[in-house]
Amino acid sequence: MEMMQMRAFNPAGIEQMHIWLGQVRENSSTPIPLELLEGAAFTKAVGRPIPAETFGQEAFKTKLTLAKAIDQAVITSELDEESLENDKGFWSWLTLKFARNFFGSKGQIGESALWVYEPGNWRKVYRQKMAPLWLAYRAHRDNPDCLKAVLGIPVNKTGEVFEQMMARKWVVLSPGIMTLVTKLYFDEEKSALKRGSGGKDAGAPRRLTTVLDQLGLTYDIEELGWEVLADMLPNDFKKFIPYA
Template sequence: MKAREFTAKGVKRARKFLDQVREDPGSGLTPPRDLLEGREYTRAFRGELTVERRRQPFASRREIGEYLAPRLKPLGPQIADRTSLWSWLGLFHFENTVRIVDGAMRLSPLDETFVIDPLDNQTLRGQHRHYLRAAWQLYEVHGNNAAFLLNQPPTARGGIADAVFRSHRTFNSVGVVPLILGLYTADGRLKRGFNDRPGGLRHLFRVLEQLERTYDVYGMSAHCIVRILPPEFQPWANGASAPATSPKAPRQEEQPKKPASARSIHQPDSGQPRSNRRAGGGPPPRPQEPHSEPARSVSKDPKLEQWEADARRKGHGAMRYKGFRATVSVNATTGALQGRVMGPAGWWIGRVEAQDAVEFTQAFRRHVNEYLASGRS
């Protein structure tokens, strides 16, 4: 069937449905048809998106990503911000996603795992926890660098998952997520003592907070971040800390039987950005950004030339335009400038790649202007 999206009234009714399930988890309640298709609660989604009922539940986040990625690709990255659609999808696939324990449905107390209410700041800030949306973004943004999480059930939490889903900034970081998984997982398993030992996960977040005073750590690649970490983290990076051990089962679901190995931060996917020099010094100076200059005038801007020189020296940089931000890495193999474009509230809207700062600036601004023109701002 063609996808629909909730109206404001539909979002309220959907949240009421979740409360009903929590009150009577053994009732076997499913979203009523009028909630999913009725004109009182939904409207037709204008994009070309077709969905179908599934007989089997989603076994993992990877399965969700493989299901959604080809369907959402024609709609562009801005679809990540379409909360009314994600809420409808969450209820449409409720039976394929909800956790069942001893015949009873066990829901998170957080509505945003299924329904995102744009009028409720709490659910809006937590939209990165939406089961379908989170799985799709992990699959699209991080790929096999997030294999450990992708191979878990969509409702799994605890340990590494809690660290990644703790905030939208962590979840959307091009470097921090693969850094966490590269340091503390091996062969699809958690390393022993990953949380509390020196150089462990808790230690990492304290150090990132300190490094953020000097570096744009949430915009850097994992390879750049690991080079500026204190010595306590080197054994973890080299895989020579404690031997890997089977992880405790996530608090909500068991681990899949044959998870794919999480890719080490020293073995990036081909084409992933990687600096070939030690990252150092503060973030590059922000270039002045004229509104709509032709490429010829931009190319003569000495500040832009200096920005590119600094970005190539450090292996990373950042650029802003109309409230949007591009975090930049330098591909050590091709020398290309690769960037992720983030919206004013921190959501991811796409990627940009170019051979020099002039092309990158033009592509970045064009990407932002197209996004704004689409009416999704």
């Protein structure tokens, strides 16, 4: 079985990663230097080796399958989970390792914050390619299906549900809210987001975040179950609620 040793960038590696990102913006076919990914001058080995197949093609089908693969890698490698939320070097390296899976159809890569992990401000870092996916998955290991509406999309896409929910860490970490979001906007039969879930009209995700903010002023909504939360929603959400 082929094994893979995960690594973490040191400051010099982070600097070189920024340089590579600049080169890719000029030429999307610019290769990733092997020395940057594996060289002792830029990286250090972290954790136990993992099966390379952990990050096979199926892992990059959706953000949710990728989150599951990352979780498997973290557990298998016996990394310290508590320290990972602030580990800039690890997440930046892991993202660069699999960078080609995240390129747009025309080779676009977007801003550096999508690639280089900058912990501290969730509203800035939630769109980083790998770290926030795992942090969300880790919070819901006992019921990852509640993340389908938010993470059940292609790895290089976002969309209104993802943007509105993932931008609020307290929303992402709440089992009740995440289950509510999936019940509202994910079609289990089609394994896809429901029609209208990407809009900005009545009952749409942007409206939901406004309602959740308002409810949060009165209730500890992070602790409530999805059914209780659903009963609190205004009538414009009824078209999305399964039992309405």
